[in-house]
Amino acid sequence: MNRSRFPCCATLRPWLFAAACGALLPAVEAKAVLGAGADTVQTDQARFKGVRKQSANGTMTTHEISLPDGSSIKEYVNASGIVFAVSWRTRLKPDLEALLGAQYAAHAAAQGAPSGVAASKRMRSIRTADLVVHQAGRMNAFGGLAYVPTLVPVGIDAETLR
Template structure:
């Protein structure tokens, strides 16, 4: 059996994805978001004249996470930015295994600072640069009418 060698930086990135660096609780992709649940202090931000709605939180580590919600409160996308990775497993929920398998399959194709996994309905993009982690994930079929992936920031 031939061993597949994964570069150290890719293995480290996947390890950070799996372990997560943030303990902040968020709604999971494809579920009802925290903003829709009406948690005390929640603010729903709107862009594009109300077409795009998201709930934004910043945890103790300075990681900013946005949950993009449709009119029924279902999270169709998430994005993050900060000095470390958020708990991506928590953010992706039931879609995490699809992401993990896609990341493993494309590990040899990954760039030094960016990665992209597109598997079925799920798309996950990640970028690392000088202690700045940014990324986004969305469900293609769940994007509300008039919303595109470029609206997820």
């Protein structure tokens, strides 16, 4: 008996609807930010309408975007000026397509493989050589981390970013 998989067979038809109804929602603006230049942090700040705080510690610079409801998005920039990781603690579920930028396609592709513990709807993860994405939590307390392993500065354990 397979108890480990959460069935997801109901989704094919709605994707067709999505194609038909894509005009409903505001288009995603310029693709920020993971794997792109540090200037895209400001794109995200404008998109989230948040306040940005910046701190540096030698091998990386951390930009934290804080929102009035307490939500926070952190973007981590390496010495080459590239965003190598993004983490979030938010009330609403963040739009990963905007947050992951060009990396989102890889995320979407890897999502097809169900997790072995998918009977919980409260955690989700993908791990490939080029992209790691962890998502966890529940309504009002979504959290997650995405990073590009090859861009992580030496001496930083990306898994501990929070």
